[in-house]
Amino acid sequence: MSATIKDVAERAGVSIATVSNVVNGSRFVSGDLAEKVHHAIKELGYQPNPLGRALRKGRSYTIALILPDHSNPFFVQVARGVDEQARRREYGLITCNTDEDPDLETFYVSSLLKRKVDGFVVAPTHRGAETLKPLIEHGAPLVVVDRCIAGMKVDEVFSDNEGGAYEATAYLVGLGHRSIGLIAGIPGISSIEDRVAGYRRALIEHDLPVDESLMAQGCSQIKEGASSAEVLLGKRGITAIFSTNNMMTLGALQCFKKLGVRCPDDVSLIGFDDSEWASAFTPSLTVVAQQAYEMGYSAGDLLFEAIGRGKETHSTRAIKLQTVLIPRESTARPPALRGKKEVHRATSSGGKNKPSASAKSGTRRSPR
Amino acid sequence: MSATIKDVAERAGVSIATVSNVVNGSRFVSGDLAEKVHHAIKELGYQPNPLGRALRKGRSYTIALILPDHSNPFFVQVARGVDEQARRREYGLITCNTDEDPDLETFYVSSLLKRKVDGFVVAPTHRGAETLKPLIEHGAPLVVVDRCIAGMKVDEVFSDNEGGAYEATAYLVGLGHRSIGLIAGIPGISSIEDRVAGYRRALIEHDLPVDESLMAQGCSQIKEGASSAEVLLGKRGITAIFSTNNMMTLGALQCFKKLGVRCPDDVSLIGFDDSEWASAFTPSLTVVAQQAYEMGYSAGDLLFEAIGRGKETHSTRAIKLQTVLIPRESTARPPALRGKKEVHRATSSGGKNKPSASAKSGTRRSPR
DNA sequence: CTGAAAGCGCTAACAC
DNA sequence: GTGTTAGCGCTTTCAG
Numbered sequence: 103m104s105a106t107i108k109d110v111a112e113r114a115g116v117s118i119a120t121v122s123n124v125v126n127g128s129r130f131v132s133g134d135l136a137e138k139v140h141h142a143i144k145e146l147g148y149q150p151n152p153l154g155r156a157l158r159k160g161r162s163y164t165i166a167l168i169l170p171d172h173s174n175p176f177f178v179q180v181a182r183g184v185d186e187q188a189r190r191r192e193y194g195l196i197t198c199n200t201d202e203d204p205d206l207e208t209f210y211v212s213s214l215l216k217r218k219v220d221g222f223v224v225a226p227t228h229r230g231a232e233t234l235k236p237l238i239e240h241g242a243p244l245v246v247v248d249r250c251i252a253g254m255k256v257d258e259v260f261s262d263n264e265g266g267a268y269e270a271t272a273y274l275v276g277l278g279h280r281s282i283g284l285i286a287g288i289p290g291i292s293s294i295e296d297r298v299a300g301y302r303r304a305l306i307e308h309d310l311p312v313d314e315s316l317m318a319q320g321c322s323q324i325k326e327g328a329s330s331a332e333v334l335l336g337k338r339g340i341t342a343i344f345s346t347n348n349m350m351t352l353g354a355l356q357c358f359k360k361l362g363v364r365c366p367d368d369v370s371l372i373g374f375d376d377s378e379w380a381s382a383f384t385p386s387l388t389v390v391a392q393q394a395y396e397m398g399y400s401a402g403d404l405l406f407e408a409i410g411r412g413k414e415t416h417s418t419r420a421i422k423l424q425t426v427l428i429p430r431e432s433t434a435r436p437p438a439l440r441g442k443k444e445v446h447r448a449t450s451s452g453g454k455n456k457p458s459a460s461a462k463s464g465t466r467r468s469p470r
Numbered sequence: 471m472s473a474t475i476k477d478v479a480e481r482a483g484v485s486i487a488t489v490s491n492v493v494n495g496s497r498f499v500s501g502d503l504a505e506k507v508h509h510a511i512k513e514l515g516y517q518p519n520p521l522g523r524a525l526r527k528g529r530s531y532t533i534a535l536i537l538p539d540h541s542n543p544f545f546v547q548v549a550r551g552v553d554e555q556a557r558r559r560e561y562g563l564i565t566c567n568t569d570e571d572p573d574l575e576t577f578y579v580s581s582l583l584k585r586k587v588d589g590f591v592v593a594p595t596h597r598g599a600e601t602l603k604p605l606i607e608h609g610a611p612l613v614v615v616d617r618c619i620a621g622m623k624v625d626e627v628f629s630d631n632e633g634g635a636y637e638a639t640a641y642l643v644g645l646g647h648r649s650i651g652l653i654a655g656i657p658g659i660s661s662i663e664d665r666v667a668g669y670r671r672a673l674i675e676h677d678l679p680v681d682e683s684l685m686a687q688g689c690s691q692i693k694e695g696a697s698s699a700e701v702l703l704g705k706r707g708i709t710a711i712f713s714t715n716n717m718m719t720l721g722a723l724q725c726f727k728k729l730g731v732r733c734p735d736d737v738s739l740i741g742f743d744d745s746e747w748a749s750a751f752t753p754s755l756t757v758v759a760q761q762a763y764e765m766g767y768s769a770g771d772l773l774f775e776a777i778g779r780g781k782e783t784h785s786t787r788a789i790k791l792q793t794v795l796i797p798r799e800s801t802a803r804p805p806a807l808r809g810k811k812e813v814h815r816a817t818s819s820g821g822k823n824k825p826s827a828s829a830k831s832g833t834r835r836s837p838r
Numbered sequence: 839c840t841g842a843a844a845g846c847g848c849t850a851a852c853a854c
Numbered sequence: 855g856t857g858t859t860a861g862c863g864c865t866t867t868c869a870g
Contacts, residue, residue, distance in 0.1 A: 106847055117857045122849060129850095132855065149584045153525045154847030157862050162521065172546050173746065181540065185567065189577075194585060197565050199553065209557075216517045217562060324746060349746075356750040378541065378692055378717075379747040382724040474863055485841045490865060497866095500839065522863030525846050 105146035114142035125150055156218065164194035165405060166214045168207060168224040171322070172199040174348050175377040176394050177225065180247060183398020184223050191406060193220070200227055202288065202322065207233040215240060221409045223401045225249050228290050243408035245401045250292040250420075257404045259397050259421045263293045266390040266425030267300025270344050270372045273388075273427060275308045278439040279342040279370065282310075283334035285354060287322035287347035294322075297346040297374060316340065320350060327353020328360075335361060341369055341436035348375035351387065366434035376428060385431035393423045473514035475522075482510035493518055524586070532562035533773060534582045536575060536592040539690070540567040542716050543745040544762050545593065548615060551766020552591050559774060561588070568595055570656065570690065575601040583608060589777045591769045593617050596658050611776035613769045618660040618788075625772045627765050627789040631661045634758040634793030635668025638712050638740045641756075641795060643676045646807040647710040647738065650678075651702035653722060655690035655715035662690075665714040665742060684708065688718060695721020696728075703729060709737055709804035716743035719755065734802035744796060753799035761791045 107125075111118040116135055123129040124139040131139070142148070156162045167184050169177045181197055188195040196214065200207040204227045211233060214222070221243035226234055231251035237244050238254055245257040274282050284301050287294040298317070305312050318333050320326025327350025334343055335357070345351040351373035358365050365371050365385055373380070376391035400421050408416070434440075475493075479486040484503055491497040492507040499507070510516070524530045535552050537545045549565055556563040564582065568575040572595045579601060582590070589611035594602055599619035605612050606622055613625040642650050652669050655662040666685070673680050686701050688694025695718025702711055703725070713719040719741035726733050733739050733753055741748065744759035768789050776784070802808075 107849095108847080118848080119850085119857060119859095120855090123856090126849080130855070135856080151525075151847050152585050153521060153530065154862090155849075157519075157521045157525050157846090157864090158848045158850085160862070172540075172549065173543065175541065178540050178546075182567070192581075194564060194581075196562060199550070213560075213562075217520050324750075352747060352750050355752075359750065359752060359754070379720060379751075382692075382720050382727065382751075383747075384723075384727060384752045386727070475865095476863080486864080487841060487843095487866080488839095491840090494865080498839070503840080519863050522846090523865075525848090525862090526864045526866085528846070 104151075105148040107148070107150065109146055110139065110142045110148045113146060114138040160218070161220045162194070162218045163192070164196060164217075164219050165221045165223065165409075166210075166219045167195060167197045168200060168210055168214075168222065168226075169197065170200050170202045170225055170227055171349070172197075174375075176348055176375045176392065177248075179394030180225070180398035180401075183395040183400075184402045185398075187399060187402025187406065193406075202227050204228055204233050208236075211236055215242065221245075221405045223247055223398070223405055226251055229292050229295075230290065241413065243405055245405045245408070247397055247401045248293055252292075255418045257401075257408060257419050259401045259404065259423070260293065261392045261397070261423050261425050263296035263425075264300040264303070266374065266392070266427075267297035267344070267346065268304045269300075269425070269427050270374070270390045271301045271304035272308065273429070274342045274344065274370060274372060274433065275304065275310065277342075277370065277433060278435045280310060280436075281313075281316065281337075281339045281341055283337065283340050283343040284317040285327060285330040285334065285343060285345040285347070285350050286317060286319045287350060289319055294346055301344055301346075320353075322347045322349055324349050324353040324356065326350060328357040330354070331357035332361070335363060335369070341438075342433070343369060343371050345371065345373045348373065348377060351375075351389075352379075355383065365432050368437065370433040370436070372433055381430065383432075388430045388433040389428050390425050391428050392425055397423055472519075473516045475516070475518065477514055478507065478510045478516050481514060482506040528586070529588045530562070530586045531560070532564060532585075532587050533589045533591065533777075534578075534587045535563060535565045536568060536578055536582075536590065536594075537565065538568050538570045538593050538595055539717070540565075542743075544716050544743045544760065545616075547762030548593070548766035548769075551763040551768070552770045553766070555767060555770025555774065561774075570595050572596055572601050576604075579604055583610065589613075589773045591615055591766070591773055594619055597660050597663075598658065609781065611773055613773045613776070615765055615769045616661055620660075623786045625769075625776060625787050627769045627772065627791070628661065629760045629765070629791050629793050631664035631793075632668040632671070634742065634760070634795075635665035635712070635714065636672045637668075637793070637795050638742070638758045639669045639672035640676065641797070642710045642712065642738060642740060642801065643672065643678065645710075645738065645801060646803045648678060648804075649681075649684065649705075649707045649709055651705065651708050651711040652685040653695060653698040653702065653711060653713040653715070653718050654685060654687045655718060657687055662714055669712055669714075688721075690715045690717055692717050692721040692724065694718060696725040698722070699725035700729070703731060703737070709806075710801070711737060711739050713739065713741045716741065716745060719743075719748075719757075723751065733800050736805065738801040738804070740801055749798065751800075756798045756801040757796050758793050759796050760793055765791055 107118050107121050110121045120131055120135055121139055124131050124136050165188055171177055185195055198210040207227050223245050225248040229252050247259050250258050250260055286298050302312055318330035320330045331354035345354050373387055373389045376389045380387040380389055475486050475489050478489045488499055488503055489507055492499050492504050533556055539545055553563055566578040575595050591613050593616040597620050615627050618626050618628055654666050670680055686698035688698045699722035702708055713722050741755055741757045744757045748755040748757055
């Protein structure tokens, strides 16, 4: 079909080794021969076959990205970041969607391991990370994003979830809310757990009771967001809801709509993750935004660093990305206080929320 | 690292050919030996290395999916359909996002061709399809989705865009609208052009003037949707807008919001493509839904059929999928007619809209 | 029915 | 500096 290294060698009247050396710059080749080789390559339109190279070198020049939900705009942005990195380095990228299914995650891991992928970026379905064991035992380069895993030391990139949730909750408190419901996503995932922790800390630091009945847990899906919201709206006195996940926020809105609950007139809503529709909604949504593209981009950085390092062990690295609160229309003072002057109790992320030592300073964002 | 076919052969006391034959079922192997081989495989946890196989067979057991916008939920669903097909057949899938950039499309095509991908599913950035020339010349199996290309004969799967647009427009006419704006997406793409054609036919068949100034063209992005909507809202007498694209519909809503235009009180809005947020919006959106998952799934079918067929030429196939109008809250009678009884002129897709001969009967939908 | 051996395209010793 | 050659792991003739 297409020309091989042998064809080029014959054409240029040199050995295949010389062609290889010219192509890869692995050895010095005299200008004379190099010239001929380049010529032959151009004439035949030679493209080195990555399969041959892969077999020989034992690596495929391909990395894998395993994400839990391609429908979630957050992960789409993460994917863009990783994609950019792979393209820059002329690496192939295989993106997989587990739909939060650990079995599918296990399937993908083994299937990609077979394919001799050079490294993995993954947002695991569970912090236990049994699904990633084969990877780690195999010693494959791995970077975990969005969700940290327990026990094992691996490179990781994640948001300051605790801080972001604190800020969101404190913002609601600052508006005058005293009874704030929580819609929590999938249990057993560090990002969600950290957000719940931030919510709790904010209540405690502002001398508000932590009421377990005001905390609904679901599965980071639209439907579950809707049912969680419905439960919370049944509690008397509730004037605000903090939703810890993109998709569940959407569900909460569907629920509001169904029940005829006006936002922010009846109840305020603040979500985690910004999205394209968040600002188009009526009301537009107040959210805690993450640096999604940056998360993927940094993960790519770490991964390629690890790949470059090869088998040598190294101390693992953690990159924590700051979140940013974007106030919009879905949050307002509670009905009882409407019209009275605002008691601004807290809008910053609070004293205990120490800045991350490893966070990048420059905030790179999606090119789009 | 991991066990090779040689290890298995030694362990089982047979030749590597026998192991290969057992693994692939390519030749009959006596029960006795087969037994031993299976045993050895299990003991060593042998996994055939796809790279070796790929090199030998000249195919990679991987297909590529090239899509123009991963942020668009429509394409995410298409991707799910293709993904399912690839997984069923134990093929790898490489998904690429061109962001509607022809140069990026060209890059991906050449890069994937180098990697000896076995087949392509692509939604091209332009109907001219210069970007796909290398593919076609190379004879690589190819299925085009969502957007047809001109001139070349290739397998294709697409929606009945003309019919869907006709139905949308006729629906608005039926509600009493007489001045209906159009937000058109990227020019030079068949799906968009067909939708514009359907809009025109509906106006003509209902004896309404076709006013070019009521047709705004943009680039299938949120921003462009917003600016198009702003232009249209400047036209006097306009009471309804038909948006031919998911993302532009979102932009139109942002624009409405910015300008304080109430929907459907001031102007009705109908979009192409359903999405998760379409039903959560206030107002919820009336849309023409496509069978996105099915589109990807069918494309996978056609592709693997072509791959199985090998180099033999064949007559190309076209699968046309029906659309379905989902009435929600964003469409209502025009302000002037509010309260008067409805003149139901048309809600079906009209007589000229003949059903597709090749459309699948069963409507397979996403498992989620 | 099974084994030996060639070779897919490439890289990396090893020679000269 | 450059060429020769031995494989990477696998499939598939070709012999027997």
